[in-house]
Amino acid sequence: MKLTVVGCSGSFPSAESACSSYLVEADGFRLLLDMGNGALGELQRHCGLYDLDAIFLSHLHADHCIDMCAYFVARYYRHDGGRCDPIPVYGPEGTEHRLTTAYADTPTASSMSEVFDFHTVKPSTFEVGPFTVHTERVAHPVEAYAIRVEHAGRSLTYSGDTGVSEALTELARDTDLFLCEAAFTHGKENIPDLHLNGREAGETATRAGARRLLLTHIPPWTDPQVNLTDARAVYSGPVELATPRRSYEI
């Protein structure tokens, strides 16, 4: 399994990175986790516009899904006059309505579903191409999911956006790579059920027995080195900051 960080900036894009978007590949299958602001442009560095096989949206905050509006245009109004076949899009309840209204005030009811095959995510286990996927509801102001992707005995767990969450700890149990958000700074921001800080991400990784930790979703106004140091203080495994355009073998 290969993970490529398409974008990892938290809440809004930085000069260096688009918002959340992660490409997971195995057996020639491409699953994209989230498509935040700027992700569609960055994605084209890593694969062709029409090479995605499935998309998972952790939740419907703009920094995780808004480039789906641009991707709709690319799939619906192909310059060769054709229209792309629908690809599976897994998202929380109301994903189609949210994206449709974000795209236009008066959308045609069916247009998005002509190029996206929407599936409503619940806490469950299902197959996506060659992957076995587990989803769990996490602690965020809107319906939000973390996802564990498994392939050939290896696993990646992505937190999405969450505060401290027992469900996330269980989902990340013994995972090979834990891609965990650390949007807040320990001792500075403390709002329950919104985001983790570096220390809480490290503590979650330790409790879960995760083998490797990648901190992500750090906003441009937050010092990533502080969050990295805070995570290292409580997690003894390898930990680093997610880096845009970098790939990780799992």
Ligand SMILES: [Zn+2]
């Ligand atoms: Zn976010």
Ligand SMILES: [Zn+2]
């Ligand atoms: Zn969010």
